[in-house]
Amino acid sequence: MTLRRRSRTALAALAIALLPLTACTQVDGGDDPAPSPPPSDSGDSGATELVTGQGVTEEACPDAINPDNGCIYLGVLSDLTEGPFAALAVPITDAQGDFWRLVNERGGLNGYDIDIDKNTRDTKYIADEHAAQYNQISGNIAAIAQTLGTVNTESVLDDMIAKSLVAVPTTWWSGFAFDANDGGIVMESGYSYCTEAIVGLDWFADNHGKPASVQAVGYPGDYGGDSAEGVKRWAEVNGAELKEYVPTAPNQVAGNQDAVVSKVAAANPDVVVLGIGPAETAEIIGKLAAGGFTGRFMGALPTWNPALLDSPAAGAITGLYNHMSPYQNWDGDSKGIADMKEALAGELPTNGGYIIGWAIGYPMKAALEKALENNDISPEGIASVVDGLVASYEGMAPDQKYGGDPQANAIQSVYVGQPNAEVELGMETIAQAYVGTTFDQTDYSAACVASN
Amino acid sequence: MNLNKTQTRSDRLTGRSTHLNFESSKGKVARNVSRGRGKLYTSYATNQAFLNTAPKKWWTLGFVVLTALAPFLVPLDFTYLLTLALIYAIGGIGLNLLSGYAGQISLGHAFFLGLGAYTAAVFGGKPGTVTWGFELDLAIVLPLAAIIPGIIGYLVAPLATRVRGLYLAVLTLGLLIFGEHMFKIMVPVTGGEGMGRGVAQRTLFGVDLNATYAIGPVIIKPEISFYLITFLIFAVLGVAARNIARSRVGRSFAAVRDRDLAAEVMGVNLMRTKTFAFAISSAYAGVAGALLSMLIGRISPEQWNLFMSVDFLAVVVIGGIATISGTILGAAFVVLLPRFLELLTEYIPFISVSSGGLINVFQLQTIVFGILIVIFITLEPRGLYGIWIRIRNYFTAWPFSY
Numbered sequence: 001m002t003l004r005r006r007s008r009t010a011l012a013a014l015a016i017a018l019l020p021l022t023a024c025t026q027v028d029g030g031d032d033p034a035p036s037p038p039p040s041d042s043g044d045s046g047a048t049e050l051v052t053g054q055g056v057t058e059e060a061c062p063d064a065i066n067p068d069n070g071c072i073y074l075g076v077l078s079d080l081t082e083g084p085f086a087a088l089a090v091p092i093t094d095a096q097g098d099f100w101r102l103v104n105e106r107g108g109l110n111g112y113d114i115d116i117d118k119n120t121r122d123t124k125y126i127a128d129e130h131a132a133q134y135n136q137i138s139g140n141i142a143a144i145a146q147t148l149g150t151v152n153t154e155s156v157l158d159d160m161i162a163k164s165l166v167a168v169p170t171t172w173w174s175g176f177a178f179d180a181n182d183g184g185i186v187m188e189s190g191y192s193y194c195t196e197a198i199v200g201l202d203w204f205a206d207n208h209g210k211p212a213s214v215q216a217v218g219y220p221g222d223y224g225g226d227s228a229e230g231v232k233r234w235a236e237v238n239g240a241e242l243k244e245y246v247p248t249a250p251n252q253v254a255g256n257q258d259a260v261v262s263k264v265a266a267a268n269p270d271v272v273v274l275g276i277g278p279a280e281t282a283e284i285i286g287k288l289a290a291g292g293f294t295g296r297f298m299g300a301l302p303t304w305n306p307a308l309l310d311s312p313a314a315g316a317i318t319g320l321y322n323h324m325s326p327y328q329n330w331d332g333d334s335k336g337i338a339d340m341k342e343a344l345a346g347e348l349p350t351n352g353g354y355i356i357g358w359a360i361g362y363p364m365k366a367a368l369e370k371a372l373e374n375n376d377i378s379p380e381g382i383a384s385v386v387d388g389l390v391a392s393y394e395g396m397a398p399d400q401k402y403g404g405d406p407q408a409n410a411i412q413s414v415y416v417g418q419p420n421a422e423v424e425l426g427m428e429t430i431a432q433a434y435v436g437t438t439f440d441q442t443d444y445s446a447a448c449v450a451s452n
Numbered sequence: 453m454n455l456n457k458t459q460t461r462s463d464r465l466t467g468r469s470t471h472l473n474f475e476s477s478k479g480k481v482a483r484n485v486s487r488g489r490g491k492l493y494t495s496y497a498t499n500q501a502f503l504n505t506a507p508k509k510w511w512t513l514g515f516v517v518l519t520a521l522a523p524f525l526v527p528l529d530f531t532y533l534l535t536l537a538l539i540y541a542i543g544g545i546g547l548n549l550l551s552g553y554a555g556q557i558s559l560g561h562a563f564f565l566g567l568g569a570y571t572a573a574v575f576g577g578k579p580g581t582v583t584w585g586f587e588l589d590l591a592i593v594l595p596l597a598a599i600i601p602g603i604i605g606y607l608v609a610p611l612a613t614r615v616r617g618l619y620l621a622v623l624t625l626g627l628l629i630f631g632e633h634m635f636k637i638m639v640p641v642t643g644g645e646g647m648g649r650g651v652a653q654r655t656l657f658g659v660d661l662n663a664t665y666a667i668g669p670v671i672i673k674p675e676i677s678f679y680l681i682t683f684l685i686f687a688v689l690g691v692a693a694r695n696i697a698r699s700r701v702g703r704s705f706a707a708v709r710d711r712d713l714a715a716e717v718m719g720v721n722l723m724r725t726k727t728f729a730f731a732i733s734s735a736y737a738g739v740a741g742a743l744l745s746m747l748i749g750r751i752s753p754e755q756w757n758l759f760m761s762v763d764f765l766a767v768v769v770i771g772g773i774a775t776i777s778g779t780i781l782g783a784a785f786v787v788l789l790p791r792f793l794e795l796l797t798e799y800i801p802f803i804s805v806s807s808g809g810l811i812n813v814f815q816l817q818t819i820v821f822g823i824l825i826v827i828f829i830t831l832e833p834r835g836l837y838g839i840w841i842r843i844r845n846y847f848t849a850w851p852f853s854y
Binding site: 020021023024025026027080081082090121122126127128131132135136137138139150151154155156158159219220221222223224225247249253449450 | 527528529532533536580581582636644645646647648660663664665666667668671672744747748749750751752754755791812814815817818
């Protein structure tokens with residue numbers, strides 16, 4: 001009896017608790033719109049008055065260089081402590097800080113200083129951490145100056161699109177060239193890994209003779225997978241034999257690269273395109289060279305670290321490896337490189353990550369300048385200028401055009417480097433902004449490796 | 453017969469003491485008698501009741517009300533963290549049933565979280581270019597996310613029941629590594645390494661949870677509705693776990709944990725007990741994994757790794773082994789402490805976000821978090837729940853020391 005009464009009471013309580021739900025009405029059709037910009041500044045569109053939104057204040061930035069300027073806050077989501085890319089991501093983030101400091105020192109942008117420190121967060125390269133940190137800063141920023149990792153970025157991409165938060169990714173996955181994947185708000189910088197492999201192999205064919213066989217080694221997915229797809233496309237167009245793709249994993253996971261070494265030795269290709277980390281690059285090249293392998297290696301952007309020249313494989317790397325980069329190396333002669341060196345005031349960064357961090361500042365700067373020119377630096381205003389925007393890298397790379405036909409606008413120029421211990425940061429440029437012929441013969445109408 | 457005896461005994465009460473005869477009231481004690489005697493139990497049932505003291509009832513009510521109202525009181529990004537804490541609590545409760553109550557150490561918890569996440573993603577997600585997705589309602593997806601990992605847990609349990617202690621830890625570690633590899637190669641399910649896949653859609657009973665709703669003047673944003681649903685699931689699973697723990701099954705868990713041979717001699721079926729512990733723990737992990745994946749928005753095969761298992765072990769150990777409420781405290785600690793450290797480190801002047809100095813602010817946070825855990829485990833091995841017990845005992849005995 002009591003039991004029955006109790007369950008009856010429980011049922012009644014539940015019914016009462018659920019009662020408010022009947023009064024539930026949907027407020028809007030989809031995602032919550034971004035917090036509306038403060039009305040104070042919003043004028044008619046096209047009017048001279050500046051429209052501002054979240055992440056833009058009339059008050060100066062903390063520790064402002066120009067105390068009379070307003071402040072535009074940008075976010076950074078990067079791997080700054082214990083994640084697998086911290087060695088690269090820390091100098092990248094340092095460079096971004098220096099980049100915007102220099103911009104501020106030169107007077108800022110149209111009466112605004114830029115602050116990235118306040119909304120820089122460590123994601124540890126873990127998707128849930130990335131999402132948590134993104135949620136923390138997404139309401140306080142005008143745009144995202146850096147978002148590291150494809151999966152991490154995609155985890156919050158829908159929300160970024162809903163909030164119109166323009167972002168520069170530190171990932172060179174081909175998918176970010178296509179609006180179908182990123183809603184047109186992710187401003188990829190330079191080429192994609194897929195393009196890199198295609199153009200890099202063109203360079204190889206020009207300088208080392210056309211290879212009869214090619215092979216890709218890489219981490220599966222957005223990085224090595226994208227690169228491997230480029231190798232495949234190059235082989236198809238140029239009639240080279242495509243040896244089986246060798247997927248691998250970082251040494252923290254795989255232990256060592258012996259399996260890769262034996263597979264590449266067995267396949268014996270003329271050239272191997274690497275889409276892996278620096279330590280793995282050194283191990284594979286060193287072991288293969290010791291085993292009498294005579295082919296050469298083309299390494300993607302993240303395969304290089306100057307410390308490799310101190311490794312036992314230094315001799316083999318210097319002899320057999322070339323590095324590919326979408327930006328000029330440390331020995332570049334552009335205004336961008338000169339500005340970067342000025343900001344560093346004679347110091348050497350730990351590795352080339354610093355150059356990457358510096359270069360990816362330019363697309364964001366171009367977007368902010370254009371938005372200020374249009375008198376709208378709300379997130380929506382910044383997002384609206386991306387399509388058709390042309391970003392100048394001050395000579396560090398060819399100008400980049402966003403939106404439009406991805407195939408026609410794709411950056412195809414590769415800076416090929418040769419390891420050289422005599423040169424600062426150990427990488428000597430041997431081909432400036434090389435552009436091949438194969439890419440235009442491939443179909444670049446969707447991401448090379450699909451987002452699922 | 454026993455009943456008759458007690459009946460006779462209480463019938464002997466005479467004079468003013470007749471009001472102490474509670475037998476006919478099935479253990480219910482008059483209010484004037486129980487006042488000031490919080491631990492006066494007059495029947496086994498009330499002693500073992502779900503909330504057996506008045507303070508527990510009030511604390512629970514306060515916790516429920518506060519937790520339900522929390523998302524309306526804090527900023528949205530805190531809502532994310534609170535949701536994460538609830539999800540960690542669900543997964544932690546599952547692990548505590550297995551490792552805390554039944555004493556079966558497991559490093560494979562992340563594998564079952566992954567299984568739940570992928571079950572939810574496959575049944576509730578959109579199909580991709582290479583991935584499967586059936587776009588079912590969460591009302592079907594969430595139970596499946598418990599059932600499928602539960603079944604897998606049930607299937608692997610016989611292996612695990614043959615070993616114990618360190619050997620079991622290594623065996624479950626093997627399971628984790630095997631699982632991670634399977635996740636990496638099962639591309640139609642997981643999207644493959646490096647790319648990952650999208651997650652289950654937030655549609656429950658046909659209601660789109662991505663929309664903003666209003667109940668009168670109260671605006672319920674998508675983040676809040678997901679939080680509330682997570683809270684509801686957490687509450688149901690928390691109560692269920694508490695009930696399991698104080699039932700015959702829970703007592704057999706404890707018997708097996710304390711000495712499995714002795715338990716077997718007493719007639720506890722070892723195989724059945726351990727298997728059930730594994731299955732139920734996996735089911736909890738599955739639900740937590742499904743919710744976690746939906747909270748994050750995208751999942752990749754490499755995230756269900758040893759570090760995640762260790763995170764959940766930390767929740768259990770920091771919260772307190774073999775307590776449900778301790779697990780909730782542990783989850784809140786593990787998820788929220790880094791955020792509080794972040795707020796604190798803003799006030800340390802010489803450390804910034806750049807790596808110019810000795811360390812950057814994020815490295816400092818990681819170091820402090822590690823040190824805090826070490827201090828914690830050293831000073832209070834019974835975890836947060838142990839601290840709570842000490843506080844409670846202090847006030848119970850007040851003004852005396854003991």
